[in-house]
Amino acid sequence: MNGVLSIFFVLIVLVIVLLISCIKIVPQAQAYVVTRLGAYQSTWSVGLHFKIPIIDKVARRVTLKEQVVDFAPQPVITKDNVTMRIDTVVFFQITDPKLFTYGVENPIMAIENLTATTLRNIIGELELDQTLTSRETINTKMRASLDEATDPWGIKVNRVELKNIIPPAEIQNAMERQMKAERERREAVTRAEGEKKASVTVAEGKKEAAILEAEAEKQSAILRAEAQKEKMIREAEGQAEAILKVQQASADGLRMLKEAGIDEAVLKLKSLEAFAKAADGQATKIIIPSEIQGIAGLAASAKEILK
Numbered sequence: 001m002n003g004v005l006s007i008f009f010v011l012i013v014l015v016i017v018l019l020i021s022c023i024k025i026v027p028q029a030q031a032y033v034v035t036r037l038g039a040y041q042s043t044w045s046v047g048l049h050f051k052i053p054i055i056d057k058v059a060r061r062v063t064l065k066e067q068v069v070d071f072a073p074q075p076v077i078t079k080d081n082v083t084m085r086i087d088t089v090v091f092f093q094i095t096d097p098k099l100f101t102y103g104v105e106n107p108i109m110a111i112e113n114l115t116a117t118t119l120r121n122i123i124g125e126l127e128l129d130q131t132l133t134s135r136e137t138i139n140t141k142m143r144a145s146l147d148e149a150t151d152p153w154g155i156k157v158n159r160v161e162l163k164n165i166i167p168p169a170e171i172q173n174a175m176e177r178q179m180k181a182e183r184e185r186r187e188a189v190t191r192a193e194g195e196k197k198a199s200v201t202v203a204e205g206k207k208e209a210a211i212l213e214a215e216a217e218k219q220s221a222i223l224r225a226e227a228q229k230e231k232m233i234r235e236a237e238g239q240a241e242a243i244l245k246v247q248q249a250s251a252d253g254l255r256m257l258k259e260a261g262i263d264e265a266v267l268k269l270k271s272l273e274a275f276a277k278a279a280d281g282q283a284t285k286i287i288i289p290s291e292i293q294g295i296a297g298l299a300a301s302a303k304e305i306l307k
Contacts, residue, residue, distance in 0.1 A: 024049045032097075
């Protein structure tokens with residue numbers, strides 16, 4: 001009796017364990033592919049699910065999050081027969097767990113091989129320089145091609161990126177020399193432009209200095225001319241004033257002589273004294289009228305004028 005109870009208890013425990021094992025909880029961003037007796041039954045999404053013991057089986061657990069695969073560098077040949085190595089990064093997401101499970105045996109390997117062949121086809125139509133400068137174009141073409149090819153596998157290719165483009169060593173050396181020459185050329189052009197601007201600046205400075213110097217000389221000449229003019233005016237005014245004063249003195253002297261009643265004999269004597277003073281000067285030749293009476297006549301004329 002005890003043995004029967006023990007067997008019954010064991011069977012109950014086994015049934016409970018079996019029932020618990022049939023309860024499945026699918027986590028977020030995952031899906032379960034369920035088969036019944038080896039055939040596809042259904043795809044479980046997020047939540048609580050039950051399966052028939054022994055008959056139903058979870059064939060595959062599929063993640064629905066976006067996945068990233070970094071493939072090793074692949075040798076490719078460009079249109080101008082340059083062999084290089086390119087490694088790619090593929091971003092993909094499983095959209096149909098059933099197709100992903102039954103569409104292809106090894107999806108990751110299939111994507112890698114498909115990426116390699118697609119990359120060779122695209123690079124084979126481009127030359128080396130185009131390959132190095134057309135990454136965005138290559139990425140777009142590869143994404144479109146891979147997305148179309150993987151659609152029957154329940155896979156959507158979101159992005160494809162060329163991670164590295166590795167040309168041969170001799171090509172790298174030639175590119176480095178070319179870049180060095182280009183940098184030296186730009187440096188020489190920059191230096192020449194700087195020297196040109198400096199020369200232009202110096203020439204403009206000299207030009208402005210010459211203009212300023214000429215302007216200063218012009219103003220100086222104008223000032224000197226004005227000063228000379230003022231000096232000549234002052235000298236002329238002084239001479240005119242002196243002449244006026246001499247004439248005034250002469251007139252005053254004649255007036256005084258008239259008022260003193262000097263006769264003709266005194267005028268003749270004064271005339272002789274004037275000629276004597278003239279003879280004492282630096283003149284080497286003196287012209288004297290032949291008749292002193294002429295001088296007296298002149299004095300008499302002056303006397304008549306002053307009356």
